[in-house]
Amino acid sequence: MGDSITQAEGTVIEGRYRIVRRIASGGMATVFLALDQRLDRNVAIKVMHAQLANGPHRDQFVERFHREAKSAASIANPHIVQVYDTGEYDDREYLVMEYVHGVNLREEMSRRVTFDVRSAIRILVETLDGLASAHQAGVVHRDIKPENILINDRGRVQITDFGLAKAASQSTLSSTGMLLGTASYLAPELIESNISTTQGDLYSVGMMTWEMLAGRLPFISDNPVTLVFRHVHEDVPSITTACDGIHPAIAEFIGHLTARDPQKRARDAVEAFSLIRELIPRLPSDAWNYRLAPDQSSDGDADGAILKPRPVDMADMTEETAQGGPPTPPDVHSNDVPSVTSAVQSTIHPTGSNPTVPVAPAPEQSPDASGQQATIVVESPDDPMSLASITDDDPPREEPRTASPMGARVRAVLRHPIIITVVIASALLAIAGGTAAWWYLQGPGSYWTIPQPAGLSCVQNRECTIRDVSWASYEKSIKVAGIPYSVTRKFSDDVSEGRIISTSPATVGAHLNRRGGDTLSVVVSKGVRLSTVPKDILDTTTANGKDPLAALKKAGFTNITHHDDGDSWSTTVPKGAVVSISLDPGETVKHSDPVTVILSKGPMPVNMPDVVGKTQDQAQSEFDDAKLTVTYTKEYSDSVKKGVIISTSQAAGVELHWGDSVEAVVSKGPETAVIPSLVGKSASDATNTLEGLGFSVKTQGLNILGLVQQQSAKGATRLRDTDGKATVVTLTVV
The missing domain is CATH 3.30.10.20 (Trypsin Inhibitor V; Chain A)
Structure with a gap:
């Protein structure tokens, strides 16, 4: 079909389908609105991308096209988009399908956010109706999701894209083991065991219904690996957790569709359709009007950030994950935002560092004899932010040593508030001298320590390079630590967008001079260019x-x-x-x-063929082989037979190129003239007539009366002989 189909409207395929405009484009094909000129109706034409048609895996994609056509064509149901025709044009496969004027369910979800029970159940029932026909025909769709549920102008559901469909007997998801489909709707058995069944379609329908009612999916993650892990290892929560007040029977039916164990779901869409039809008459009238307010449809994570529901497609996964076995389960409870306490502690005591004065852990507090809590707070010489706490119930203990000559040691068992005040004052006076100066000019007060990012694993006593961690998370840590920083952003082929490519200093625990105006330089990935x-x-x-x-x-x-x-x-x-x-x-x-x-190398060089003396047909064949454009003229020839090449504008053997023009002269044969009957005419008149026609005249006889008695030629006669001399006509004169 050529790339021109994507550039110009009006292209006509197979003399029948005229392209009107492009509707959409996906990873495998582009869909166009076209006019079937034979039947005068609008159709949708799905055209395989050129790079797939010409690529090394062409046969696999062609098979998928044929599978989609056969699968849809084998199902007769108004809720299935019909396939009318299929073919190949210019080495690209295409499908001609029913044109559905409307929107897909994803667009409708974006507009409404949440659906009332009546609307959601209607879409559910019509989807199950279409799938029931598919399952009865032995076809499993395998990619049910809102994008493949079309809603026409009459508000009716039509299921499309049977490109992943297979016969129910072909239960393996794919021969290569690659997961196909959208992670947010994939059934656990598809993910874990590559088993594709009718129950898998029901799970996808259940997830889709859950999303319509709640305005979000039950499992939300920007990481497809995390998402598929949750599908396999977690039960789908009841819709009541999001939609408080929804009728229990509806929640039970959705839970039946989304059961993690496929054996706990309906056998197929036929059974599920029967169950929902039995349920509908039992629902009270107020159950149909239930709808979750759209502004209540989003859920929050542990830090209160709103999570927008976004289905994660398997194309987001890395190739290694998509082609390998079950994904390694990530920590689904991890939080990229460290608490203030952890940020401060990581700043003061990063992994691998050896602080001069470690922070003493604060013991459980207990009331003193008067029922008051007596606590002494002493600034450590190592860091004014660190806390050393001693309660009145603590036993005496030796304070850790400091490298400072003025290092403070505190031993106290304090029993009275007055003693607390005295000890605090004494401690502060002791520290306030040379220790303070050392701390500020040479000790920890003179530099910042680069903290360890959350999620970065470091080995003790080894350098730990900061790389491929979330910048958004790490920025919060260094802001809490008060470290000045600068950020540049660069493209990277191996570090995802928003993650750190490098820092300077490069390692956890490195120091930045507070007095010299040092800053932490961070290079953040803009993703792949x-x-x-x-x-x-x-x-x-x-x-x-x-x-x-x-x-x-x-x-x-x-x-x-x-x-x-x-x-x-x-x-x-x-x-x-x-x-x-x-x-x-x-x-x-x-x-x-x-x-x-x-x-293009341009026109190919060729040699002028030797065609003189050959018939015009023979010459044309040689001109065609050389891809030369020839113009013929015709001339009379007394020596060359009619239809034979007399001469050419280019000599044989001359170098030309494809498309060059040449001229060839074709013989019309010898020229002739029609000699009338000259008998009875005067010799002079007859001679003039013959010479006027181009003949040479010879007379003979008595020539008494001067009248022609006989003539040697009559009718069509060659004007010249093979030597080019005029033909002689003899007149007998009496």
Whole structure:
């Protein structure tokens, strides 16, 4: 179908389907609105992307197209988008489908946020109705999600995208073990065991219904690994946890669909459809009107931050995770935001550091004899923020030593508030001398200590480099510690967006001079640099079209594959322009993604064929083989037979190129003239007539009366002989 289909409206496929406009584009295909000119109706045409059609895995994607067509075509149900036709045009597969004018359920969810029970149950029932027909036909959809549930202008559900569908007997999810589908709706058995069943479709329907009613999914995470882990290892919470006041029977039915154990769900959509039909008459009228207020639909995490529900697609997973076994369970309870206490402690005593005066742990407090709590708080020489606490019930203990010559040692068993005051004053006076000066100018007060980021594992007594940790989380820690910092952002191929690429100083526990104006320099990843193929790269009249390799490099692509020996000759594409490219014009991908380009070498050089003396048909065949454009003229020839080439504008063997023009002269054969009957005419008149036609005249006979008695030729007669001399006509004159 060529890339032109994505650029110009009005393209006609197979002489029947005229492209009107593009509707949407996904990872595998682009969908267009088209007019079926034969039946005069709108249809949707799903066209495989060019890079997939020309890629190494073409057969797999073609199989998926065929599977979608066969799966949908085998199901007769108004809630299934129908497939009308399928075919291949210009090496790209396409499907012709029913055009559904409306929105998908995801868009409707975004608009409404939450659904009342009546609307949610109607969508649920119609979805189950469509799936029931699919399950009866032995087809498992395997990718039920709001994006694949269309709602037409009449408000009716139509299920689309059977590209992942398989026969129920083919229970393995994929031959490669790759998880397909959207993580937010995948059934546990699909994730854990690659088992695809009708119950898996029901689990997805249940999750979708849960989301419609609550305005969010029961499991929320930006990390797809965490998300699939929760599906496998946690029960879906009852909808009542989000929708307090919803009818228990509805909650029970949704819980039945989303049971972690597939054996606890309905057998298939036929059974689930039957169960919901039995439930509907039993619901009281007020149950149908229940709706969670949209502003109550979001839940908060431990720090009170609002979590926006966002389905996580399996495409977000790394290739290693997607192709491997069950994911390693992450810590789903981890919190990137450290408490103020932990931030301060990590600043004072980072892993691997050896503080001069460790902070004494505060023991449990107990009341003194008067029922009052007696606590002494002493500034440690190591850090004015650290706390050493001694209660009146503490036994005497020796304070840890300090490197300072004025190091404070406190031994106290305090029983009276007056003693507390005296001891505090004494301690402060003791510390206030040389110790304070040392602390400020040379000791811990003269520098900041780089804290350890949350989530970074360090080995004791080894350097611990700060890298690939959340900057948002770490920034809170260094702000609490009061460390000045500067941030630069750079693209990175191996560090995700928002995570730290490097710091200077680079390691946990390093020092920054407070007095010298030092700052912590942080380089934060902007993620992988994205590059966009110039939209005009196929336009040979533009600078990008004339030098496509330079255009791709300028756009930031770093993995361009082009081999001179792989370029091809072309009569239509100028030399140096693109013949084919593995990405579509305007497509945006990672800068390091491979881009394969084949350029034109222009018209191929050929030798002028030797066609003189050959028939016009024979000559045309040789001109076609050499891809030369020929113009024929015809001339009379007394020596060359009619239909044979007399001459050409280029000599045989001359170097030409595909598309060059040549001229060839074709013989019309000898020229003839029609000689009338001259008998009875005067010899002079007859002679004039013949000479006027181009003949040579010879007379013979008595020539008494001067009248022609006989003539040697009559009718159509050659004007010249093979030597080019005029034909002689003999007149007998009496």
